[in-house]
Every structure is written in C-alpha cells, then in structure tokens.
Amino acid sequence: MPSPLAPSSPDVSRLWLLVLAGGIVMGLALGVRHVQGLFLLPVSMDRGWSRETFAMAMAIQNLTWGIAQPFTGMVADRYGSAKVIVVGLAFYALGLAGMAYAATPAAFLLTAGVCIGIALSGTAFAVIYGALSRLVPPERRGWALGVAGAVGGLGQFTMVPAAQWLIAGWGWVNALLVFALLLAIVLPLARPLREPARAGHDPAAPDAGLSLRASIREAFAQPGFWLLNLGFLACGFQLAFIGTHLPAYLMDQGLRAADAVGALAIIALTNVAGTYVCGILGARHRRKYLLAGIYLVRTAAIALFLLLPLSSGTVYAFAAVMGFVWLGTVPLTNGLIAQVFGVRYLTTLFGFVFFGHQLGSFLGVWLGGIVFEATRSYDLIWMGAMALGVLSALLHWPIDDREITRARPVAAPG
Numbered sequence: 001m002p003s004p005l006a007p008s009s010p011d012v013s014r015l016w017l018l019v020l021a022g023g024i025v026m027g028l029a030l031g032v033r034h035v036q037g038l039f040l041l042p043v044s045m046d047r048g049w050s051r052e053t054f055a056m057a058m059a060i061q062n063l064t065w066g067i068a069q070p071f072t073g074m075v076a077d078r079y080g081s082a083k084v085i086v087v088g089l090a091f092y093a094l095g096l097a098g099m100a101y102a103a104t105p106a107a108f109l110l111t112a113g114v115c116i117g118i119a120l121s122g123t124a125f126a127v128i129y130g131a132l133s134r135l136v137p138p139e140r141r142g143w144a145l146g147v148a149g150a151v152g153g154l155g156q157f158t159m160v161p162a163a164q165w166l167i168a169g170w171g172w173v174n175a176l177l178v179f180a181l182l183l184a185i186v187l188p189l190a191r192p193l194r195e196p197a198r199a200g201h202d203p204a205a206p207d208a209g210l211s212l213r214a215s216i217r218e219a220f221a222q223p224g225f226w227l228l229n230l231g232f233l234a235c236g237f238q239l240a241f242i243g244t245h246l247p248a249y250l251m252d253q254g255l256r257a258a259d260a261v262g263a264l265a266i267i268a269l270t271n272v273a274g275t276y277v278c279g280i281l282g283a284r285h286r287r288k289y290l291l292a293g294i295y296l297v298r299t300a301a302i303a304l305f306l307l308l309p310l311s312s313g314t315v316y317a318f319a320a321v322m323g324f325v326w327l328g329t330v331p332l333t334n335g336l337i338a339q340v341f342g343v344r345y346l347t348t349l350f351g352f353v354f355f356g357h358q359l360g361s362f363l364g365v366w367l368g369g370i371v372f373e374a375t376r377s378y379d380l381i382w383m384g385a386m387a388l389g390v391l392s393a394l395l396h397w398p399i400d401d402r403e404i405t406r407a408r409p410v411a412a413p414g
Contacts, residue, residue: 027155055369064117066358073351088122130347146279236360270323278328
C-alpha cells in the first residue's frame with residue numbers, strides 16, 4: 001500500500017488543504033459542542049434553572065441534529081458541501097449569540113437546541129466526510145478521513161482550556177460570544193471543499209445511474225443498514241451523556257472543577273490519536289469488527305471507572321481510554337457505508353445512519369437530567385450506557401459489509 005504522502009500522490013498540497021480545512025471546521029464545530037458541559041452549572045445557577053432545563057436543550061440539540069442530517073445530506077449531495085458548510089457556520093454563530101442572551105427556558109431551547117442542532121448538521125461529520133470522500137481518491141480516503149478527524153480532535157482539545165479560561169475570566173455569556181465570532185471567522189474555509197460538478201460521479205461506477213430516491217430505497221432494504229443505525233445509537237448515548245454530565249458528576253462526587261476540565265481535555269487529546277488510528281485501521285481491516293471492538297472497549301472502561309475508587313488518577317485514565325475510542329466510530333461507519341453503497345449519495349446515507357446516533361444522544365443527555373433530578377444520582381444511566389455498548393457490539397457482528405452488487409453501466413461504443 002503506497003504511503004498517503006508518497007511523491008506519486010496526486011497534488012499532495014491540495015490533499016493537505018482539503019483535510020486541514022475540513023478538520024478545522026469540524027474541530028471548531030465539535031469543540032464548542034464538546035465543552036457545553038462546562039456551561040451547565042454556570043448557566044443553571046445564573047438563570048435559576050434546573051439541570052433538567054439545560055439537559056433538555058442539549059437533548060433537543062442532538063435530536064434536531066439527527067433529524068436535520070439526512071436532509072442536509074441531500075442538499076450537500078445535490079449542490080455541494082461547501083454551500084451547506086457556509087450556512088451551517090452562520091447558523092452556529094447566530095445560535096451561540098442567541099444562547100448567550102436567552103432569558104427564558106423556551107428561548108434557550110430554541111437557540112441552544114434547535115438552531116445549533118441545525119448548524120451541526122451542516123458543519124460536522126456527515127458533510128465534511130462526505131466532501132472528502134468525493135474529493136479524495138479512494139486509495140487515500142482512509143488516510144484523509146483519519147487526518148481530518150485527528151485535526152478536528154485537536155480543535156476540540158484546544159477548546160477545553162479556552163472555554164474554561166473564558167468562563168472564569170470573562171463569564172459564560174462572553175465566552176459564548178467569542179465562540180460565535182470564531183465560527184464566523186472560519187467561513188472562508190468552506191471554499192477549498194467546493195466539489196466539481198462531477199465529483200464522486202464516476203460514469204463507470206456501479207451507482208452511476210442510481211437516483212437519490214433509488215439509493216435510499218436500496219439502503220433501507222439492507223438489514224445491515226438498520227443494524228448499523230441501531231448500533232450507532234449506543235455511540236450517541238454514551239458520548240452525549242458523558243460530554244454533558246461528566247463535569248457535574250465529578251463535582252457531585254467531591255472532585256475539583258479542574259478535574260472535570262482535565263478529563264474533557266484528555267478525551268479531546270487522545271481522540272486525536274484514536275481517530276487517526278481508526279481511520280488507518282479501517283483501510284486495512286474489516287470495519288464492522290473494529291466498530292464492535294470499540295463498543296466493547298468503551299463498556300469495559302465505564303465498568304472499571306465505576307468499580308474502582310474515584311480519584312483524579314482514575315478519572316484521567318478513564319478519559320484517556322474513552323477519548324481514544326471517542327470519535328473513531330465516525331470514519332469507520334462512514335467508510336463502511338461508502339464500501340457497501342458507494343460515495344455518490346454518501347452524505348445522505350450517512351445522515352440517515354447518524355439519526356440513530358443522535359437519537360441515542362438525545363436519550364443520553366435528556367435521561368441523564370431526568371434520572372438525576374429524580375434520584376440525585378447518575379448510576380442508572382451509567383448502567384444503561386454499558387448495556388447499550390454490549391448490544392451495539394453484537395449488532396455490528398452480522399452486518400454484511402460486501403459491496404452491493406449492481407449491473408455496471410455499459411460504456412458507449414467508441
């Protein structure tokens with residue numbers, strides 16, 4: 001297998017521009033989302049709201065993201081990802097500004113929930129990875145997705161201390177406004193991700209004559225597509241619950257706020273290496289087995305975290321393990337869909353699978369708040385996260401990961 005950076009690589013500088021632009025946009029979009037848990041306590045105390053109110057806004061955000069993603073994907077597949085990214089970044093900036101000034105729970109739900117949820121559907125995994133999958137040659141695709149994911153993870157890592165510093169020094173309202181300004185500044189990074197009219201539309205490819213509607217029907221008819229969707233639900237549940245409620249959980253247990261910030265930072269940092277490694281492994285090994293392994297590793301990490309005495313050391317060890325397998329599921333899932341169904345309508349199909357992820361995210365964040373308010377404990381949610389991890393590993397095992405067999409287009413006689 002040739003190195004991704006070998007001299008024979010077509011336009012290496014162009015390749016790096018693509019993955020860096022996509023990675024930076026994704027890093028900022030996911031980085032702001034990653035640190036939302038740090039805003040839970042200051043927002044709740046300042047506004048006089050319960051944790052359930054904040055958790056509901058985050059849950060609506062995740063559900064809106066999931067509902068919007070298939071439709072955003074259709075727009076990106078038809079008109080190009082760059083236009084979608086520009087609109088998504090604009091929505092994100094407006095949502096953060098509105099979130100900062102929301103004086104009622106309803107306004108907070110609309111801005112932090114609906115507006116930012118729509119924004120994430122145009123700035124995160126599906127649209128970025130869809131563009132890269134069409135713009136990068138197939139032999140470089142695993143590397144490109146891995147590097148873009150790693151750059152995105154590095155962006156998330158830098159957002160953790162930035163958020164903590166801004167909240168402590170300037171207050172949570174100004175912190176949100178600074179993040180809104182950053183997202184507006186990176187709007188020009190959508191330009192390198194513009195797709196030529198025929199990007200990903202190889203006339204000799206098996207899916208060349210397939211319409212969008214036919215592609216969706218074809219995917220929906222495959223049991224493996226639904227198994228992948230259900231398995232991804234566990235991923236969303238685990239990550240959204242941990243990202244939103246872990247800081248509050250640690251402080252409830254008597255640990256310092258610095259431990260919560262450190263845990264989120266470690267998750268983001270180890271995610272850089274983990275996402276890159278998963279992208280590379282996905283090009284060499286069967287992705288469905290790698291995905292099953294990730295869910296089992298997460299389940300084991302949660303079990304040990306709960307069984308061992310809680311300390312700064314165990315928190316950081318837990319964060320390191322979870323971080324390494326944090327977003328590695330995304331390039332693997334995206335690659336599995338491309339492997340089976342092709343890349344022409346990849347953004348749309350990934351959007352449907354991602355709905356399962358976001359349904360899990362909604363449940364993880366929302367139930368975390370509901371269960372805590374009812375029991376003053378997160379124990380039931382931790383148990384649910386472990387059960388879903390085992391179930392997801394089992395669901396991935398029987399997925400048929402062979403390329404769909406279609407009649408290949410007959411070339412016109414020369």
